[in-house]
Amino acid sequence: MHSRDEFPSELFLPFLSADSGPQYRALFRGFQQAILSGQLGPGSKLPASRPLGKNLGVSRNTVKAAYELLQAEGYIETRHGAGSFVSAAVPDQISKKGSDETLQDAAQPVLSQVSARISAAFAERPLLGNGLLLPATPCVKSFPWLKWQRHATAAGRKIKFEESVSRSGYIGLRRQIADYLNVVRGVKASAEQVQICSGSQQAIYLAALLLLDQGDDILVEEPGYYGVDGALAAVGANKVAVPADEEGFHLEAALQRSGNARLALLTPSRNYPMGYTLSLARRLALLNWAREQDAWIIEDDYDSEFRFDGPPLTSLQGLSGGERVIYMGTFSRILHPSIRLGYLVLPEVLTEPFSQVRAYVDGGLSSLPQIALADFMASGDFASHVRRMRKLYQQRRDILNTLAEQRFGDQLLRVESDGGMHSTFIFRDDLNISDRDLAAAAQARGLGIRALSDFYSSSEGPQGIVIGFAGYDEAQMHRGMDILEDVLHSAGA
Ligand SMILES: Cc1ncc(COP(=O)(O)O)c(C=O)c1O
Missing domain, CATH: 3.90.1150.10 (Aspartate Aminotransferase, domain 1)
Structure with a gap:
């Protein structure tokens, strides 16, 4: 704490030079910090506006404006004829903390258990990477930017007429996706079953939120995409790793590890990263299990567009008649990582409950990129x-x-x-x-x-x-x- 004679004007100079906004705001922030960190304790007298302004090289009005704001927010009190003082009402536990301690607190904030579980899930295996020959990186140079820009510009005009937008996504895009999946992947879906998400990551999280309770088992193929661990940690689900061999997801091994799981997550077309395809016998057994157990299967059809040797495979969703399978796909690898966007195709019975859950997560996504992508698909540029x-x-x-x-x-x-x-x-x-x-x-x-x-x-x-x-x-x-x-x-x- 400083006495009146040694008022630390120099404390405020860094704020004035670093801040590009109005000077009175910068000075206000300087005082706010000094009061909250205890450098100016409750009852400390503030210098008069004229000498302080002179000391700092700012006008008297600037200092007065900063004082008015400090007073309005309760940091200082002005007593008639006596001057301005740091308010006694600034709580002790805030003002007594030294600035070092405050910095330390900022570096180690107290966070929720969910957040701790998510960090633990990725502690040894960072999800994002960089460098040459990084997997899951598309050729961004080949992306048809000029065509995309035309569709994006058109979307900018069209959005004017899209007043009511569903939180499940822009209906034009949902129609394009349903048609595309039907032709290319044998997926049986109406546009209403398609839910647009920001990517597969969000899709998995929303599906887990809808279907899993804390402590519930979920069968996840191993090896597999470990990005799902974050979503599962967030909902507190118990990941039961299921071996995938040359025939893909091994259901019998799964049932030995968990008898009561009601959700399975796998990449039937091409296991990530081994490339195994789920055999027909195992597909049928898995669908049977789902029907008998009232369980759900999330089919992650990640990068299935890029099958080089032979025609595209039929999806598990198509084989199931669309009943127990939630089909998931992403555009972030087909188009461009920064455009992102992915989707789920839900069984009809799940569409309404999903939409209700979603209302409290993001309320849906911005229409602009969705309209652009719908036009991109309708024009044939996507294909x-x-x-x-x-x-x-x-x-x-x-x-x-x-x-x-x-x-x-x-x-x-x-x-x-x-x-x-x-x-x-x-x-x-x-x-x-x-x-x-x-x-x-x-x-x-x-x-x-x-x-x-x-x-x-x-x-x-x-x-x-x-x-x-x-x-x-x-x-x-x-x-x-x-x-x-x-x-x-x-x-x-
Ligand atoms: C198998 C698999 N599924 C899903 C994803 C995530 O996709 P998105 O970028 O749409 O979240 C990845 C990312 O690498 C993946 O490998």
């Missing part, structure tokens, strides 16, 4: 972009696989896959290193490959790496392979 990317990614996959075979054939064994945006490799027996150490060393050199063990949460799984090819040209792949060679060499391999 032609997907076709071009399928061709490009197939070429890139072949280049990567050939390079990897030539350079690392003795160390890495490729897992066969019919498409996607990455290739997965398992370490051969004599490669005696940890995939997480290798991925961390690669990351430090700017290479975004992923450790295969990251996709396992309950068991060890094989050691290996996941290498993205979709977003990278041949020169970048060569550069990435050079780094990988160096990193393997340094690891003693």
Whole structure:
């Protein structure tokens, strides 16, 4: 606390020089901070406006305006004839805290248990990455920006007439998605069953919120996309890892681990990241289980647009007649990561309850990108972009696989896959290193490959790496392979 004679005017200079807004506001913030941190204690007398203004190089009116605001918000009191004083009403526990303590508190805020569970889910496996050959990265250079801009501009005009928008999404986009999925993926859906979300992440969270209670089991394939762990942690569900082998999700193993689960989450078309396809026998068994148990299946059809070897597979949703399956897809990998947008196709009985839950989560998404995307799809630009990317990614996959075979054939064994945006490799027996150490060393050199063990949460799984090819040209792949060679060499391999 400072006495009147040694009033610390210098405390306010940084605020005045750092703040680009009005000076009286900057001075107000300086006083506010000094009072809350205890540098100016309750009862401290403030200098008169004229000398303080002179000291700080601001006008007397600026100081007066700052004092008026401080008084209006209760930080200071003005006594007639005596001057202005820091208010006695500023609570002690706030004003006594030193600024260091305040800073420390800001660095370690007290958060909810849900937030702690979410951080714990990603503590060892960060969800986002960067660097060359990062999986799940599309070729952003090939995105048809000029066409997209035309649709976005048209959407800007159209939105004027969209006064009532459903929280399930823009109906024009929902219709386009239903038609597209029907033709391309054999999904049986009306536009009303399609719910637009910001991406698969949000879709999983909303579905979990709708269907799971705290402590409920959910069967999740392993290996699998661990981004779902955040959503499951948020609702407090219990993730039961289910092994996926060459025939995909192993229902019998699942039932040995949990007899009462009412939700299963898997990628039937192409397991992420191994590329396995769920066999017909297992599809039928899974649908049977769902019917008998009154359970639901979330079919994550992630990047199924990019099947290179053979025609598109029929969805599990189509096989089920749309009854017990929630179909999920995303545009963030087909279009552009910054456009995002994904969707769920819900069984009819779930559409109304889903919409009610959603009302309290986000109330729906902005229509503008949805209208633009609906036009993009209706014009045929979407289909032609997907076709071009399928061709490009197939070429890139072949280049990567050939390079990897030539350079690392003795160390890495490729897992066969019919498409996607990455290739997965398992370490051969004599490669005696940890995939997480290798991925961390690669990351430090700017290479975004992923450790295969990251996709396992309950068991060890094989050691290996996941290498993205979709977003990278041949020169970048060569550069990435050079780094990988160096990193393997340094690891003693
Ligand atoms: C299998 C799988 N599902 C879902 C997602 C998330 O998609 P979105 O970006 O739409 O949230 C990913 C992201 O990599 C994924 O790999």
